[in-house]
Amino acid sequence: MINLYLDDLRNCPEGFIVARTFEGAVQVFQENPINLLSLDHDLGEDEHGNELPNGYDFVKFL
Secondary structure (H helix, E strand, O other): OEEEEEOOOOOOOOOOEEEOOHHHHHHHHHHOOEEEEEEOOOOOEOOOOOEOOOHHHHHHHO
16 A cells, blocks of 8 residues: 655655646556545646646545
8 A cells, every 4th residue: 555645846755655646646546555645735727727636636536
């Protein structure tokens, strides 16, 4: 089992695997059993100013 850290900016804490995007987190989740989650609520905006899927969207995905 792994610990997943979803954050676009901050350094990954020791003991966690980092995903920088919602899509990256989904990929890690599909490939590994998850023990702990740390999810950022704001993963930035796309080139058109639209909010990117965030930690809350990941929870809804689960």
